[in-house]
Structure formats: structure tokens, C-alpha cells
Amino acid sequence: MACTLKNSTPQNIFIYGKTGTGKTAVVRHVSSKLIEKCSEIGIPNIDWIYINCNQVTSGYRVLATICNKLDPENILPPTGTPRDVMIGRLISLLESKKTLCFIVLDEIDALNDKEAKDSVLYILSRLNENLCDSNVNLIGISNILNFKEDLDPRVLSSLCEEELVFPAYNAIELYDILQSRAEMAFHEGTYDPGALRLCAAMAAKENGDARRALSLLRKSAEIVERGCRAKLTQEDVLSAQNEIEKDTTEEFIKKLPVQQKIILLSIYLNQKHRKGEESNSGEIYNTYKEISKKLYSLNSLTSKRVTDLVKELDLSGIVSSRVVSFGRKGGRTRMVSLQVKDSQLENSLEDDERCKAVLDYIPTHIRRSDVNLDLEGNRYKALL
Ligand SMILES: Nc1ncnc2c1ncn2[C@@H]1O[C@H](COP(=O)(O)OP(=O)(O)O)[C@@H](O)[C@H]1O
Numbered sequence: 105m106a107c108t109l110k111n112s113t114p115q116n117i118f119i120y121g122k123t124g125t126g127k128t129a130v131v132r133h134v135s136s137k138l139i140e141k142c143s144e145i146g147i148p149n150i151d152w153i154y155i156n157c158n159q160v161t162s163g164y165r166v167l168a169t170i171c172n173k174l175d176p177e178n179i180l181p182p183t184g185t186p187r188d189v190m191i192g193r194l195i196s197l198l199e200s201k202k203t204l205c206f207i208v209l210d211e212i213d214a215l216n217d218k219e220a221k222d223s224v225l226y227i228l229s230r231l232n233e234n235l236c237d238s239n240v241n242l243i244g245i246s247n248i249l250n251f252k253e254d255l256d257p258r259v260l261s262s263l264c265e266e267e268l269v270f271p272a273y274n275a276i277e278l279y280d281i282l283q284s285r286a287e288m289a290f291h292e293g294t295y296d297p298g299a300l301r302l303c304a305a306m307a308a309k310e311n312g313d314a315r316r317a318l319s320l321l322r323k324s325a326e327i328v329e330r331g332c333r334a335k336l337t338q339e340d341v342l343s344a345q346n347e348i349e350k351d352t353t354e355e356f357i358k359k360l361p362v363q364q365k366i367i368l369l370s371i372y373l374n375q376k377h378r379k380g381e382e383s384n385s386g387e388i389y390n391t392y393k394e395i396s397k398k399l400y401s402l403n404s405l406t407s408k409r410v411t412d413l414v415k416e417l418d419l420s421g422i423v424s425s426r427v428v429s430f431g432r433k434g435g436r437t438r439m440v441s442l443q444v445k446d447s448q449l450e451n452s453l454e455d456d457e458r459c460k461a462v463l464d465y466i467p468t469h470i471r472r473s474d475v476n477l478d479l480e481g482n483r484y485k486a487l488l
């Protein structure tokens with residue numbers, strides 16, 4: 105971007121990298137430094153327009169936001185301005201300001217439709233052709249590495265004049281980031297540097313995400329605060345990691361599609377009434393059918409499909425399953441057990457009214473086998 109300081113326009117830049125690799129932080133940092141330096145050496149009229157496409161997701165809104173930031177006195181209506189009118193307005197606003205306008209489109213992969221991606225990005229990348237006294241520079245930032253693949257080639261060539269890839273942070277870099285934050289956030293002597301190193305190592309091992317490393321540190325500090333202790337140690341980091349894992353599991357369960365939730369509930373109910381024993385796929389399927397029909401009024405999936413979904417739950421670590429063979433005639437079955445605590449599953453499903461109602465349900469086959477009558481010393485199994 106240094107050529108801005110010599111009054112010329114830098115190339116458009118496209119930045120990729122996984123989340124937490126510092127893309128947003130770096131762009132914001134560079135922009136503030138650049139603005140500071142420009143005003144110091146007397147380069148007037150620089151505009152930075154930062155748009156997070158996760159918040160401004162449609163093509164219309166992106167163009168309207170740019171117009172509104174250039175001219176905050178005359179806000180455009182939230183919908184309804186014809187596109188050509190808006191482009192005309194954008195061009196005249198830019199021309200009248202005689203500016204070098206940087207437009208940052210952060211999380212550009214969140215633009216919600218192909219139309220927004222192609223036509224709006226096309227319009228923005230061609231603005232300079234219609235400008236005499238002003239210039240536009242585009243900075244696109246994407247968390248998805250193959251975002252480029254479905255872009256229109258015309259957009260691609262102008263948006264990606266220059267490309268930057270942000271790699272994941274390693275443990276040493278994460279440690280630096282954590283340390284500078286810790287110096288700001290904590291009083292002297294209230295943290296063990298070993299704890300920071302552990303945070304950095306754990307986040308680096310996972311995916312090198314600085315956001316993750318920072319939230320691990322924050323959670324550790326919260327644990328220390330809750331315990332009214334004076335110093336943050338490695339043990340606190342380990343407890344924080346446990347808490348974060350617990351939170352992510354609960355979040356994951358909450359977001360499961362309804363059929364998956366019913367399958368998970370079936371596994372839970374069988375296990376709960378069996379005092380924690382594993383259950384086989386037949387029992388789970390029967391319970392699944394009962395719940396989906398009686399309590400959810402849904403059409404049941406086939407047993408093959410349910411088995412596939414159980415395997416998916418297995419892959420995500422929420423349940424574990426193994427195939428047991430009973431010899432040539434006996435066939436095979438899949439034994440399934442829950443890998444999260446009952447309380448964790450209950451907590452995750454408590455907000456969902458229908459699931460909550462199912463948590464106390466007793467599957468029919470368990471009711472049948474459990475109800476024993478004891479009449480004058482003789483035990484009878486009830487016929488239900
Ligand atoms: N090099 C760095 N120095 C200091 N803090 C950083 C650095 N890189 C990332 N961070 C911090 O880590 C968090 C995530 O970074 P961010 O730039 O939002 O990632 P991205 O945009 O790539 O998802 C932010 O809180 C940011 O301030």
C-alpha cells in the first residue's frame with residue numbers, strides 16, 4: 105500500500121486465510137497507519153470503507169452501504185433504489201470527493217448469492233474506468249480458500265491483481281500475541297508465563313487460530329477470577345480447555361437436524377433405562393420410530409439411513425458404535441453408546457420444547473420387559 109504515500113493507487117488485493125489468522129486485524133492496522141501517515145505528509149482525501157459481508161450480505165446492501173458511508177447526510181432507503189441509479193450516485197459521489205477510496209470487503213465469502221458476488225464485485229472492480237478525479241482500491245478478504253473458484257473470470261482478474269495468503273499461526277507467534285495481550289489485560293505477577301505457553305501450544309496444535317488462543321486465555325482468567333485466586337496457572341488453562349470443549353459439544357448437539365436429534369434421543373433413552381449399558385441398533389431403531397411417529401409426527405427414515413446417521417454421530421464423537429457379529433447364523437448388529445454425559449445432553453436439549461418432553465419418555469420395549477408382577481411368590485411378565 106506504500107505507493108499511496110506517493111499519490112498513486114495500489115493494486116487491488118485479495119487476502120485469504122483460515123479464521124483467526126489475523127486478516128482483519130492486519131487490514132485494520134495497516135489502514136489506520138496509512139491514514140495517519142497520509143495526513144502527516146499532507147496527502148488529503150483518503151477514504152476507508154470497511155464492510156463485513158457477514159453483516160451486509162446482499163449486493164444491494166453493499167452498494168448502498170458504500171454510498172451511505174461516502175455521504176452520511178443522505179442515507180439511501182433500505183430497499184428499492186434501482187441499481188443503475190445507485191451506480192450513478194456512487195460514481196458522482198466518488199468524483200465529487202476527489203478521493204482515493206479503499207473499499208474493504210471482509211468475509212467476502214458470506215455474500216449470499218452468486219448475483220451479489222458476480223455483479224456487485226464486477227461493478228466495484230470496474231468503477232475506476234468511470235472515474236477521472238478519484239480512484240477506488242478494493243481489498244477482498246476471504247476465510248474460504250477456494251472462494252476464487254466460483255468467481256466470474258472478469259471479476260477474478262481485477263479483484264485478484266495481488267494475492268496474499270495468511271498462514272495459520274505457529275505456537276511461537278501465538279505466544280507473542282498472547283503475551284502482548286496479557287501485558288495489557290493482567291496485573292503484573294498474576295500469570296505464569298508457562299500458562300501462556302500452554303495456551304499457545306494448544307491453539308497451535310488445533311488450528312493456529314489466534315481468536316481461539318485468546319478465548320482460551322480469557323476463559324482461564326475467568327476461572328481464576330471465579331476461584332478468587334491470585335495467579336493464573338497451567339491447570340487453569342486445562343480446565344478452560346475442558347469448559348470450551350463442553351460448550352462446543354453442547355452447541356453442536358443444539359444445532360443437529362431434527363432427525364439426528366431424535367436418533368440421539370433414542371440412544372440416550374435406551375441407555376438411561378438400561379443403567380448405562382450399550383444398546384443395539386434394532387432397539388435404537390424401534391425407539392426412533394416410536395418417537396418420530398408419536399411425538400414428532402414425522403415419517404420415519406429407513407433403518408439403513410438411521411444406521412448411517414448413527415455412524416455420523418460416531419464420527420463427531422458424540423456416540424461410539426461397534427459392530428458385533430454373532431456367527432454365521434446369528435447375523436451382525438451395531439452396539440451403540442453415548443459418549444457425552446447424560447447431563448450434557450439434557451442441558452443441550454432442554455431449550456427445545458419437543459426434545460424436553462421426550463427426555464422422560466420410556467421406550468415401549470423397555471416398559472414391557474421391566475414390568476414384572478409378583479403374585480404370591482410367582483413372577484409374571486406383564487403382557488402390554
Ligand atoms: N498479529 C497479531 N497481533 C495481535 N493480535 C492478533 C494478531 N493476529 C490476530 N490477532 C488477534 O486475534 C483475533 C483474530 O484475528 P482476526 O484478524 O480477526 O482474524 P481473521 O480476520 O483472520 O479471522 C483478533 O482478536 C486479533 O486482534
Ligand SMILES: [Mg+2]
Binds near residue numbers: 127211
Ligand atoms: Mg476476519
